[in-house]
Amino acid sequence: MGINIAIDGPSGAGKSTIAKAIAKKIQYVYVDTGALYRSIALHMIRNSVDVKDEEKVCENLVGLDVKLGYVDGSQRVILNGEDVSELIRTPEISMGASAVSAIPKVREFLFDLQQNIAKENNILMDGRDIGTGVLPNADVKIFLTASAEKRAERRFKELQEKGDTSTYEEVLQDIIKRDYNDTHREIAPLKKADDAIEVDSSDMTLEEVVDCISNIISEKVNPVKKNKTDREMMPVQPVDRNAKLGFFRGLGYNFVRCCVKIAFKIWYKIEIIGKENIPKKGGHIFASTHRSYADPVLLAIASKTPFSFMAKEELFTGNKFFAWLIRWLGAFPVKRGKGDTEAIDKSLEELNKGRNLIIFPEGTRSKDGKVGKIKTGVALIGAVAQVPVVPSAIIFEGKLKFRKKIILAFAPAIDPVELGINSTSARELKILKSRISEDINKLVDENVNKL
Numbered sequence: 001m002g003i004n005i006a007i008d009g010p011s012g013a014g015k016s017t018i019a020k021a022i023a024k025k026i027q028y029v030y031v032d033t034g035a036l037y038r039s040i041a042l043h044m045i046r047n048s049v050d051v052k053d054e055e056k057v058c059e060n061l062v063g064l065d066v067k068l069g070y071v072d073g074s075q076r077v078i079l080n081g082e083d084v085s086e087l088i089r090t091p092e093i094s095m096g097a098s099a100v101s102a103i104p105k106v107r108e109f110l111f112d113l114q115q116n117i118a119k120e121n122n123i124l125m126d127g128r129d130i131g132t133g134v135l136p137n138a139d140v141k142i143f144l145t146a147s148a149e150k151r152a153e154r155r156f157k158e159l160q161e162k163g164d165t166s167t168y169e170e171v172l173q174d175i176i177k178r179d180y181n182d183t184h185r186e187i188a189p190l191k192k193a194d195d196a197i198e199v200d201s202s203d204m205t206l207e208e209v210v211d212c213i214s215n216i217i218s219e220k221v222n223p224v225k226k227n228k229t230d231r232e233m234m235p236v237q238p239v240d241r242n243a244k245l246g247f248f249r250g251l252g253y254n255f256v257r258c259c260v261k262i263a264f265k266i267w268y269k270i271e272i273i274g275k276e277n278i279p280k281k282g283g284h285i286f287a288s289t290h291r292s293y294a295d296p297v298l299l300a301i302a303s304k305t306p307f308s309f310m311a312k313e314e315l316f317t318g319n320k321f322f323a324w325l326i327r328w329l330g331a332f333p334v335k336r337g338k339g340d341t342e343a344i345d346k347s348l349e350e351l352n353k354g355r356n357l358i359i360f361p362e363g364t365r366s367k368d369g370k371v372g373k374i375k376t377g378v379a380l381i382g383a384v385a386q387v388p389v390v391p392s393a394i395i396f397e398g399k400l401k402f403r404k405k406i407i408l409a410f411a412p413a414i415d416p417v418e419l420g421i422n423s424t425s426a427r428e429l430k431i432l433k434s435r436i437s438e439d440i441n442k443l444v445d446e447n448v449n450k451l
């Protein structure tokens with residue numbers, strides 16, 4: 001589940017322009033739910049269905065396919081396979097959308113679609129009932145308003161620029177009528193959620209509103225838990241991405257790796273998916289699902305660059321040869337369940353040597369192959385070190401046995417720098433952690449049926 005921000009408010013309050021600008025700034029997916037209602041209105045109008053005729057509208061919903069897509073980060077609405085994003089921006093469709101949105105079946109029809117998008121991403125969703133109905137548990141709720149006159153002024157200007165001939169008075173009357181429709185309908189009327197913060201943009205510039213809402217969001221989404229851990233205080237210490245591993249170390253490692261690879265390939269049926277996503281250089285974190293003790297070795301088979309990985313402290317205190325061997329293979333000890341800053345320092349040290357780092361972000365092995373909840377540590381190290389994280393999955397059924405099929409899958413690296421993550425604030429760690437979690441889950445879902 002990503003971070004959800006709901007922005008509700010009446011027509012013309014500038015929600016979409018503002019939400020778009022903020023989403024871009026904080027790297028969230030922007031979801032304009034009004035566009036969904038507009039696409040339904042377009043469909044009805046095209047098929048000569050009276051948008052107020054509830055029965056006919058419901059009949060015409062059957063088999064209708066509405067989807068949201070994204071091209072270069074901007075939302076597109078796809079109606080029965082056709083991109084209608086531009087066609088839905090007319091005064092006729094605005095009124096039509098207002099009418100169809102009052103029909104319960106239409107709202108039901110679009111409800112799951114909206115909730116599912118919110119489940120999978122960090123989103124900023126705008127509409128009328130987002131804070132009150134679609135995302136009642138949103139992390140931040142904003143109610144954006146402006147006087148009807150101000151809104152009419154802005155909409156009038158916009159329409160004029162598009163060459164529309166409506167007069168200011170017509171636009172104002174339209175807005176008043178839509179406000180009335182939207183606030184007086186029986187189902188999901190436009191209203192401020194009790195826990196929403198109201199922002200009146202009547203006398204504010206666009207930049208002022210963007211700044212104001214961005215500040216509210218960062219204060220709400222960034223609940224710094226003081227004294228619990230000192231994680232938030234950890235400074236960013238970018239690792240040397242050009243560090244090279246000693247030639248002989250690399251040679252020795254790869255000799256052993258090749259022998260192990262041959263043995264493992266005889267013993268198991270290994271398939272590697274997403275080879276192109278395996279970086280050729282060190283200085284990356286591989287965030288992988290954890291299925292067995294053989295996992296570091298399986299990952300090492302896929303990548304030529306030596307890995308370092310954390311292993312529980314107890315493994316280093318027993319058999320001396322075993323301790324030496326796992327150290328030679330790249331393991332270093334961590335104290336489990338404690339905020340181990342030493343392990344973080346050690347991770348940075350290893351990355352700075354030009355090695356890659358394996359982290360099993362679930363913290364423990366999964367017996368049934370289901371991906372558990374991921375911990376923040378992986379995002380913390382990624383943010384501190386400012387290194388890309390490669391979502392990885394080790395997929396097999398049941399237990400590891402002779403000739404068992406194993407899939408090693410890798411997704412494109414997530415670069416904290418590209419995500420705009422330049423601190424270890426709770427908000428930024430949450431963003432990075434959600435992305436890693438989503439991509440790992442997707443990898444498993446997409447590949448599990450290839451076993």
Ligand code: DC
Nearest residue numbers: 033034035037097098101127128129
């Ligand atoms: O935000 P907009 O102007 O594109 O919305 C078009 C219409 O859709 C608007 O009159 C109200 C309706 N709508 C709604 O009822 N619920 C939403 N979440 C979004 C829009």
